Amino acid sequence: MRIFDPHIHMSSRTTNDYEAMYAAGVRALVEPAFWLGQPRTSVASFLDYFDSLLGWERFRAAQFGIRHHATIALNPKEANDPRCLPVLEELPRYLAKEGVVAVGEIGYDSMTPAEDHAFAAQLELARAHRLPALVHTPHREKLAGTRRTLDVVRESGIGAGAVLVDHLNETNIEIVKDAGAWMGFSIYPDTKMDETRMVALLQRYGTERVLVNSAADWGRSDPLKTRRTADAMLAAGFSADDVDQVFWRNPVEFYGQSGQLILDPLPGFEAAGFPDPAAGFEGNSVLRGARA
C-alpha cells in the first residue's frame, strides 16, 4: 500500500515516527506551515521555520525514504499579531521554491478582520503563483467558519478545484463538496474525526475529492492514522483501488496542480533499505560496499 499523508507536521515528530511511517507505506507527505504551539514574536522566526521545512526536514525525511513537500503561509492564529503580519511580504520568495506545493495553512481561527485580510491576501498570492491553497477550518464555530471560508474563496476568484478545505467533519462536508472544493479530514486519536466515522463518511459521500491525513503534530496525535483508516476502509469492503485513490491519487492530483510534486523514489534508498543511523545512507560508497 502506498500512502501520501497530505497534512502532517513532521518537524514536531521523531525519527521513530518516520521509520514507522515508511514501514506503514508512507512514501510522500506534505508538511503545512503552521503555529508552533508557542506564539512567534517576529518575522525572523517564521523565516527560520520556513527554511527548516524546506531544508533540514526535507533532508530528514529523505533519510527514511519519504518525499517531503511543504506549504507556506502565515497561519490564521498568528495573522492577528501585528509583529508577525509583515511575513506576508516574504512569502513570494518562498512560493517560488522547489517543493512548495500550496499556500497554506490559511483560513480562519477566530474570524477577526486581521484574519480576513491575511486570508484574502494569501488566496491572491496562490493565484499569482499558480499554486493551490490549503485552507484550515476553525476549531470553534466550525460550520459558520466553513461557510464564511467558502464565501471568501468564491470572491477571491481562485477556482474551488484549487482549494483543499481541511479538518472537516459530518457537519460541514456537504457544503464543501457542493462548492466543488477538495475535502480534507484529519484523523485524531480522540478529537476531530476518527477512522470509523471517516469510513462512514466515505460510504455516504464517496471517495472523489476526499483526502485523509493524520495532521500529526506536537499535540496528542498519531502519524499512522492514515494507515489505520486505510485498513478500516478495506475492512469495510472498499477496494484496494478505492484506498489508493484516497491515500495516493487524490493528494497527488490536488497538490500536483502546483507542478512541484516530486515523487520518484529517492535514489539509492529502496535498494539500501533502512539507513544505518550512524553512517547515513547518502554518499558513502565505501561504507555501502562494506555493509552489503
Add this chain to the structure above:
Amino acid sequence: MTARKALTDDQFRFALGYGTNGFADHPLPVALELLAEQGYTAVALTLGHPHLDPFADDLEERLDEVGALLARNGLRVVVETGTRFLLDARQKHRPALVDKHAGLRLEFLRRAVDIAAKLDAECVSFFSGILPEDATEQTGWQRLTTRVAELVEYAAARDVLLAIEPEPGMVVETVADALRLHGELGEPRALRLTVDIGHCVVVEPGGVDGALRLAGDLLANVQLDDMLPHTHEHLPFGDGVLDLPLALATLAELDYRGVAAVELPRHSWDAPGLAERSMAALRAAWTASAPARTAGAWLADSTTAVLADHASLPRIFATAPRSVGRAPRCPGTDPTGVLFGTVADDARARLIARLGRDLEPAVLTQLLRDLYHRGDSAERRGVLRGLGALAEASPRLDGTLVLTGLELTSDALRSNETSLVAAAVGPFAAAHLDQHAWRHAVLKLVFMGVSLAAATGLQVRADAELARMAADFAAERRAASRPIPEDLALLTRPANHPTSL
C-alpha cells in the same frame, strides 16, 4: 547533389565535417562524395599529399575543380595545414613557425591563405610547432609572435581568418596559450582558434567544456576525435575517454556555427567505415547531449536576465531545477548526488561563475549572501558550488567575496546535512579555508559517512595533525566496537602528508 540523411529533429547549428587526411587512400572526388552520402556538410581539407598540392603548377585549375566538387556535394570547407612531410621530406612538421628559419613555412601558410580565399574557406588552421633545441622558450615565443603577426596581416588583407590550433607538445599547447598569443598581438580580428576536442583530454586543465568556453567567440574551427589522457593519438569515438555529448552541448551553448570536422589522420585504411560510424556516434552524442544543452540554454538566458535585472536572480536561482532537472551529476559513482551534486547544483554554480565575469565583486558578494541565507538546502549547495567555480576560475578572488565565501562555508560546515557539508569542502574551501577549519571539515565528512571523494585538495592539504585526528577518531570507534570508515585510511597513511602547517 547526393541525398542526405536527416539528422536529429532539433538540428545543431555547426556543420559536421570530416578531415581529408583521414581519406588518404581515396581520390578527393570520391572521398567528398562518400562524406556527403553519410550526411556530412563540411570537409576539413588538408593541403599537400595526396589530395591537393599547394605548390602545383596548375593550382588555379585544380582549385576550380575542388570548388566545383565542394559545391556539388554541398560541403563547407576549412583549410588544414598539418601535412607531415610537405615542407621537409625527412622531418615531420618542419620547418615550424618557432624554428630559426621558417621561410618555407611562411610561404606555405601564405599560399594556404590564398587557397582559402579562392575556395571561400571558413579559415586556415595552423599550429605553432615544437620548440627546437636551439631556442629558449622566450626565443621561440618571439619568433612565433613576429611571424604570426605577419601572417595575420596577410590574411586580413585577403579577408581570410587564421585559426591557431593548440597541439600537445607544441609552443602553443593549450587554449590559454593561444589566447595569450592573441592578446600579445593586440587581439587581431583575423586571428581565431581551432580546438581539437581530443587534445582537451590530454592538455586542457578545464576539460573539453572548459577549453571550448575559454575559446568562446574566438572559436573558428573544431576538430572532433577521441583520445586517452597522456597519449596524443587521435582515436575513433568511444575508444578514448572524451565526453562527446558534453563537447557537443558546449558547442551548442556557445552557439558555434562553424565547421566541426572528424580528425582521424591515422585511420585512412578504414575511412568509409569510420566516416559512417563517426556520424552515428555524433548523432547519438547529440541526442544524449539534450539535458546538457537545456542546461546551457538556461545558463545563457539566466545570465542575460540577471545582468539586466539583479532582482530576478532569487527567482531564477530557486526555479533552476524546473528547467535543468534534478538528476545527480555523476549517477554511476554518486547516485544520490551528495558527493558531486546534481545537475541543478551544477547549473546554479555555473551561473554564479558566469556572473562573476560581469558583476562587480561587491554586487556579486551581496547577491551570493542573500541567495545563501534565503535559500533552501539545494540553493545553498548551488551557492557553495558556485564559490568553488569562482575559486577555480580565479586564484585571486576579491577580498570581500572571499570573506563572505568563508562565512557561508562555515555556516554550511556547521550543518548536519551531508550534501551541504560535501558542497562546502570543494575548491573554495581548498583554496581559502584556514587549516584548522579545513581539517575539521574533512573529519566531519568521515564522521558523517560521506566519501572523501567529495573533498578537493586532499593530497595538498592533508597534514600530520589531520592524520592524528583521524587516528583518534578511529580509536574512538574501536572503543565503541563500531566499524571504522575505510576512508580514514586516506588520512592516516603517513606517506601522504607534509609536516603540519
